[in-house]
Amino acid sequence: MRLALSLICTFVLCGCPQAPDQRSLAEAVADLQQQALQDETAWRLLESLTSEVGPRMAGSVADARAVAWAVEKMNDLGFDRVWLEPVDFPLWVRDSESGRVLSPEGFELDLTALGGTPGTGGTLRGDVVHFESLASLEAAEPGSLGGKIAFISAAMRRDQGAAGYSETVPQRSRGPFVAARKGASALLIRSIGTDTRNSAPHAGNVSSLEPGESLPAAALSNASADRLVELLQGEGPVAVELELDVGYRGRASSHNVIGEFTGASGSGEFVLIGGHLDSWDLGSGAHDDGAGVAITLAAAKLVADQAPRPARGIRVVLFANEEQGVHGGKAYAAAHANELSLHVLGSESDLGAGRIYEFRTRVNEAAEPDIAELAELLAPLGIPHGTDALASGGADIGEMRKIGLPVIDLRHDASQYFDLHHTRNDTLDTVDPADLKFNVAAYVTLLQWAASSDTSFGPIEPSE
Numbered sequence: 508m509r510l511a512l513s514l515i516c517t518f519v520l521c522g523c524p525q526a527p528d529q530r531s532l533a534e535a536v537a538d539l540q541q542q543a544l545q546d547e548t549a550w551r552l553l554e555s556l557t558s559e560v561g562p563r564m565a566g567s568v569a570d571a572r573a574v575a576w577a578v579e580k581m582n583d584l585g586f587d588r589v590w591l592e593p594v595d596f597p598l599w600v601r602d603s604e605s606g607r608v609l610s611p612e613g614f615e616l617d618l619t620a621l622g623g624t625p626g627t628g629g630t631l632r633g634d635v636v637h638f639e640s641l642a643s644l645e646a647a648e649p650g651s652l653g654g655k656i657a658f659i660s661a662a663m664r665r666d667q668g669a670a671g672y673s674e675t676v677p678q679r680s681r682g683p684f685v686a687a688r689k690g691a692s693a694l695l696i697r698s699i700g701t702d703t704r705n706s707a708p709h710a711g712n713v714s715s716l717e718p719g720e721s722l723p724a725a726a727l728s729n730a731s732a733d734r735l736v737e738l739l740q741g742e743g744p745v746a747v748e749l750e751l752d753v754g755y756r757g758r759a760s761s762h763n764v765i766g767e768f769t770g771a772s773g774s775g776e777f778v779l780i781g782g783h784l785d786s787w788d789l790g791s792g793a794h795d796d797g798a799g800v801a802i803t804l805a806a807a808k809l810v811a812d813q814a815p816r817p818a819r820g821i822r823v824v825l826f827a828n829e830e831q832g833v834h835g836g837k838a839y840a841a842a843h844a845n846e847l848s849l850h851v852l853g854s855e856s857d858l859g860a861g862r863i864y865e866f867r868t869r870v871n872e873a874a875e876p877d878i879a880e881l882a883e884l885l886a887p888l889g890i891p892h893g894t895d896a897l898a899s900g901g902a903d904i905g906e907m908r909k910i911g912l913p914v915i916d917l918r919h920d921a922s923q924y925f926d927l928h929h930t931r932n933d934t935l936d937t938v939d940p941a942d943l944k945f946n947v948a949a950y951v952t953l954l955q956w957a958a959s960s961d962t963s964f965g966p967i968e969p970s971e
């Protein structure tokens with residue numbers, strides 16, 4: 508680390524004794540990791556957020572409560588500056604939802620409406636047409652579904668990264684628009700999730716980029732989807748009834764909540780970390796993304812509590828309305844594009860509370876020796892440098908990466924995450940407190956390394 512070296516040289520030149528707190532980076536990180544593995548701050552924050560605020564869908568009363576909660580917690584943790592930045596977006600509301608198979612036998616479907624879709628305006632009935640993938644629905648003739656209810660039954664595969672999710676999620680994000688073009692009256696999809704035991708449907712939004720109109724659409728739990736597939740393998744028509752009282756109701760606003768610990772150098776540079784404050788309404792958003800909120804707040808606090816502090820500051824942003832279109836991330840990037848150079852590195856925690864198993868990078872070539880140093884610092888936690896893909900920065904901080912912010916992803920093990928993600932089962936009891944501490948240990952490592960460095964990790968090529 509060049510800065511540590513230059514400080515030592517300065518002491519030698521002026522004849523001053525070496526400051527007693529002039530520890531090596533490796534010693535400081537080892538100390539922080541030990542503290543993090545004992546530290547209860549992240550758990551206490553997560554417990555408070557999930558129990559005192561609960562589900563916090565963007566634009567709801569609970570969302571405003573979450574913003575007030577975050578300001579209070581940042582002040583309690585001793586952040587030097589805490590402020591709000593407004594974020595506006597269309598308000599989407601879920602008032603009620605139900606659906607059932609009417610024939611050849613009657614049963615209730617476990618379903619939840621897809622975010623961003625319109626309601627059925629009362630009861631909608633129709634025969635179901637089965638497609639095994641989004642591609643097969645896309646291959647149907649435009650207008651050919653004639654008011655029938657399309658059903659896409661492709662199942663998501665489980666994996667440690669989130670590749671299975673990325674592969675299957677267009678069924679949800681694009682499906683309602685494709686089904687509308689084919690003349691369907693509504694769309695049912697198999698949930699984009701791996702839960703097969705709890706019959707919990709997975710919520711989630713449609714794409715804001717797909718052209719055209721969407722239609723009433725809902726995700727079925729894996730169990731309901733299996734039962735529907737079975738019926739559709741029979742001879743006769745399968746009739747379904749849906750009542751989805753959901754849709755857009757004007758506009759709403761919320762806030763990005765921002766807290767900063769200033770750095771010791773006075774340069775104004777800082778490392779950007781965070782997660783998103785909003786959640787879906789079905790669970791209490793413990794994994795998505797209460798965990799990211801708690802981990803990054805707790806890690807920033809541990810690093811800033813050292814004396815002396817690292818040269819660079821730490822900024823934690825708790826983003827508004829990620830779930831319905833990354834509105835907070837986009838607003839932050841628009842508001843801060845002109846101070847990109849003060850942001851030395853970005854990293855978002857938004858893949859649940861599973862243990863971080865590797866890190867990915869997207870930095871300039873000149874910073875590669877520093878990345879080797881980070882790998883050494885993370886080695887005691889068993890977190891190697893994953894080189895299969897470049898880092899994204901996460902959904903929100905990824906908006907800054909698109910304009911050139913270098914990013915590092917600490918990748919959470921997501922092999923159990925999509926059992927819970929966006930479902931009523933995303934609750935505190937499914938989070939392992941030891942995993943949360945482990946993840947704070949990974950984040951303090953990243954923060955101490957980047958904040959005590961004088962390396963420029965960027966610029967990187969702006970990219971989509």
Ligand SMILES: [Zn+2]
Nearest residue numbers: 783795796857
């Ligand atoms: Zn999330």
